[in-house]
Structures are given as C-alpha cells and as structure tokens.
Amino acid sequence: MAERTFDITMKVNGDTVAARVEARKTLVDFLRDDLALTGTHIGCEHGVCGACTVRVDGAVVRGCLMLAVQCDGAAVETIEGISDSGAIADLQEAFARRNALQCGFCTPGMLIGAQALLTRGGRPTRDEIREHISGNYCRCTGYHAIVDAIEAVARARDDLLP
Secondary structure, eight states, X not given: OOOOEEEEEEEETTEEEEEEEETTOXXXXXXXXXXXXXXXOOOSSSSSSOTTEEEETTEEEETTTSBGGGGTTOEEEOHHHHHHTTTTHHHHHHHHHXXXXXXXXXXXXXXXXXXXXXXXXXXXXXXXXXXXXXXXXXXXXXXXXXXXHHHHHHHHHHHHOO
C-alpha cells in the first residue's frame, strides 16, 4: 500500500516553504530532513525531553509530537530563525558566559523555552524558571548554570525597563 502524501505550505523562519510530505512525517523530521534545519534535535521522540522544541504560530510545541501536515498554513520558528533575528542574543551570551551549554544538545530547546518565559515580562524567581524549563532535559549541567543564565537575563531586561 502506498504512503499517502499531502502538499503543504508554511512559513518557516519567515520564508514560505511548499512541499509534498508523507502523512506520518513529524514536524521535526520535516525541518531536519527536508529543510536542513538541524538545530532542532531529535531526542526521545515522545515529547518528554524538549530537544525538538519549536514555535508554531507563536506557541512553544514539541516538534516530534506534531505532524508536518498539521502545520499547513502555520508559521514555524526554529532556533535558527530565532537566533538569526537577534531576539535571543542576550540569552545566548548568558548561556555561554555561565557555561550553561556544555554538550549543547538541549540548548536550542532551552533557549526557546527561556525566551517564552522572559517574553512574559517581569523577573521570574529561580523556582519559576526551574518549573518553566522542567520539560527540557539536560544531562550535563545539573540545571544550575541554565537557571543562573536565565535569571541574569531576566534581571538585565527588567533593569532596562523605564
């Protein structure tokens, strides 16, 4: 039996992309295999580890739990697009400065999650930061450096407000 395919169109990092995809192809596989956007990682493939975190229409989602066909007509943002825009330059710098990206496998998902938290505004507590990133596994850092980096950026952004 032949695999069903569908024609889809979406905006990925601001660029319109049209493709024919198999019905069962996940968003993360589409991004990595078809578009060569390999910053989004494949980890557990069960939506638990957060390595495949992307934004779809502004919402933080797990790319391994979404099918590419579900994103037809959507706006998808990956770590490449968010990073290239400069929107997380301060977070990236803080992660590097505080050694919060040892192997780097979890880093794209952590950065996308951290940006979502910081976009809310205000200065989250360390417990709020830990709760927010709890869906992203890191096996290298023990999370302390990641929490330190996010807290430092939250403080710096808050201090810039009038």
